[in-house]
Amino acid sequence: xxxxxxxxxxxxxxxxxxxxxxxxxxxxxxxxxxxxxxxxxxxxxxxxxxxxxxxxxxxxxxxxxxxxxxxxxxxxxxxxxxxxxxxxxxxxxxxxxxxxxxxxxxxxxxxxxxxxxxxxxxxxxxxxxxxxxxxxxxxxxxxxxxxxxxxxxxxxxxxxxxxxxxxxxxxxxxxxxxxxxxxxxxxxxxxxxxxxxxxxxxxxxxxxxxxxxxxxxxxxxxxxxxxxxxxxxxxxxxxxxxxxxxxxxxxxxxxxxxxxxxxxxxxxxxxxxxxxxxxxxxxxxxxxxxxxxxxxxxxxxxxxxxxxxxxxxxxxxxxxxxxxxxxxxxxxxxxxxxxxxxxxxxxxxxxxxxxxxxxxxxxxxxxxxxxxxxxxxxxxxxxxxxxxxxxxxxxxxxxxxxxxxxxxxxxxxxxxxxxxxxxxxxxxxxx
Numbered sequence: 001x002x003x004x005x006x007x008x009x010x011x012x013x014x015x016x017x018x019x020x021x022x023x024x025x026x027x028x029x030x031x032x033x034x035x036x037x038x039x040x041x042x043x044x045x046x047x048x049x050x051x052x053x054x055x056x057x058x059x060x061x062x063x064x065x066x067x068x069x070x071x072x073x074x075x076x077x078x079x080x081x082x083x084x085x086x087x088x089x090x091x092x093x094x095x096x097x098x099x100x101x102x103x104x105x106x107x108x109x110x111x112x113x114x115x116x117x118x119x120x121x122x123x124x125x126x127x128x129x130x131x132x133x134x135x136x137x138x139x140x141x142x143x144x145x146x147x148x149x150x151x152x153x154x155x156x157x158x159x160x161x162x163x164x165x166x167x168x169x170x171x172x173x174x175x176x177x178x179x180x181x182x183x184x185x186x187x188x189x190x191x192x193x194x195x196x197x198x199x200x201x202x203x204x205x206x207x208x209x210x211x212x213x214x215x216x217x218x219x220x221x222x223x224x225x226x227x228x229x230x231x232x233x234x235x236x237x238x239x240x241x242x243x244x245x246x247x248x249x250x251x252x253x254x255x256x257x258x259x260x261x262x263x264x265x266x267x268x269x270x271x272x273x274x275x276x277x278x279x280x281x282x283x284x285x286x287x288x289x290x291x292x293x294x295x296x297x298x299x300x301x302x303x304x305x306x307x308x309x310x311x312x313x314x315x316x317x318x319x320x321x322x323x324x325x326x327x328x329x330x331x332x333x334x335x336x337x338x339x340x341x342x343x344x345x346x347x348x349x350x351x352x353x354x355x356x357x358x359x360x361x362x363x364x365x366x367x368x369x370x371x372x373x374x375x376x377x378x379x380x381x382x383x384x385x386x387x388x389x390x391x392x393x394x395x396x397x398x399x400x401x402x403x404x405x406x407x408x409x410x411x412x413x414x415x416x417x418x419x420x421x422x423x424x425x426x427x428x429x430x431x
Contacts, residue, residue: 046084046095053080054102054258061106065306070110077103097123097136101261104143108262109305113147113364116262120144135259137167138183142219143261145190149427150263152362152402154197161191182217189220192227196431199404201231212240216256218248219264222273222426229280229422230405230431238280244273263426271300272425275315282322283420285329294319301425310365313348314425316341317372321412324375328413335379342376354396367430368423370400374408403430 053076061073080099104119123140126132141164148157168187192207208227214220225240248270251257257266278293298315305311320341323334351369374397380390401408403421411421411430422431 046087046093047098048095050080050084050095050098051255051258053077054098055253057102058106061109062304070106073106074103077106094133094136097126097132097140098258101136101139101143102258104261105265108147109309111310113151117144117147120147120261134167134183138164138186139259139261139264141167142186142190142264145194146263146427149194149197149429150364152364152366154194157194158198161187161194165191182214182220185211185214186217186220189217189223193223196227196230197404197429201405205231212236215243216247218244218246218251218266218269218273219260221247222269222276225273226276226422226424226431229276230420232420234280234284234420238277241273241277241280245270245277248273267300267304268426271297271304271311271315274300275318275425276422278322279318279422282325287322287326287329290322290326291319294322297425308348310349310428311425313345313372314365314368314423314428316345316348317368317375318423320345320372321375324378324412335382338379339376342372342379345372346376354392365428366400367403368428370397370402370408371411371421371423371430373397374401374412378412406430 057073057076060076061070063069077099081096081103084093084096084099100119100123104116107113107116107119120140120143123132123136127137141160144160145157145164148154148160164187168184188207189211192204192211195201195204195207204227208224211220212224221240221244225237225244228234228240229237248266251266252270254266260266262268274293275297278290278297281287281290281293294315298312298319301309301311301315320338323338323341326332327334327338346369349365349369349372351373373393377390377393377397380386380393383390398408403411406419406421410419423429424431
C-alpha cells in the first residue's frame, strides 16, 4: 500500500506546520498505464469544468483574503469534487485531481500544511486506484516536495523527488518521446532543488544539465536560475530569472498552471523569481534595480498572500540584507531602515522567543528566521549600548541555522560568487 503513514514529525497538538513522513513512494509505478494527451495533459471530460471552478474559487478567496472568502472558496472546490465524482468522474478523473490540487493550494496559503498534504495524498490514492495523467501526478509530487522542503523535512523530500523521477522514467519506457517533454524535465528539476538543499551540488548539476532549454515552465526555469546563481553563473541566472518571471506571468491563469499546487504554482514562482532577481542585482551592486525588484516582489506577495503573511516577512528579510550590502558598498549607513525591516520581518515570521522549545524543532521559515536575526545582530553589534542584545541574537541565529552549503556569516555577506546565498520564497529556505 502506497502513501503509508509511518510517523508524525511532532505531536498533533503542536501546530499544523508539520506533516507526516512516508517510507514508501507516494505513487505506485508498477502495473500502471498513464492516461493523458500530449505530455501528460489531462483528457478526461470534466477537467474543463474543474478549471472554471478553480478560477472562480481562487479569485474569490484572494479578492478579500479573509477567513470567510477562503471558506467560501473551499466550499466551491469541495462541492466540485463531490459533483464531478458523483457524475461519473470517479477516482481516475483529472478534473477531480485538479480540484484537489487547488484545495491544497488554498490550504497552504492559509498556513494549513497538514491539510494541504492530506489533499495531495488523496491524489496519490487516485493514482493507485484509477488512471490519472502523468501531469497530475507530477504536479502533486512536486507540491509534496515543496511542502517537505518548506517544513524542513529534507529526507522526506528526497524520497518523494526520487519517486517523481521514477514515474517519469516509467513513462519514458512507454513513450520514447517523453524525454523531450516538460514533465520529464520537471521531475529532474525538483530533484535538483532537493540536491541543492542537501548540499549535494554535484548531483544537482547532473539533474540541471540541459533543463534551461525548457522555455515553457516558469518553476523549472526559476530552479535552474537558482542553481546558476549559487554556483557563480550570475549572468546565466539573470536570464533564467527573467524568463521565469515572463513565463509565470503568462501561466497564472493557464490550464498548465492548474496542474501545479501549493508553493509551486505560477503565482508563487512569480514572487520567488522576482525576489531572486532582486537579490542577484544586489549581489552585482545594482542597488536601484534590486530595490525596484524587491518592492515588486513584496507587492505581489501581499497580493497573493495578504499583508501579514510570513512570506511577506521573507521578502522583507531579503530587502534588509540588500540595504546592508548597499551601505557597505557605498560606505554609508542604513541602520534605521534595516532595523525596521528586520523587526517587521521577524514579527511576520513569528520567530519564537530565545528560550522557547520551538527553537529545537523544525518549522517553516527556520532558515529565514535565523538569517533575519543574524542580520539584526550585525546592526546591533555596531551600537555600543546594544552589543549585548546583538550577541544574544547572534547566538540564537547560529543555533537555528541549518544550511548545509553556507555558514550564517557567509550567507549574510556577499564575498565570492561560489558562496552566494539565495533566499527561495517558494519554500522559505536559504539555498
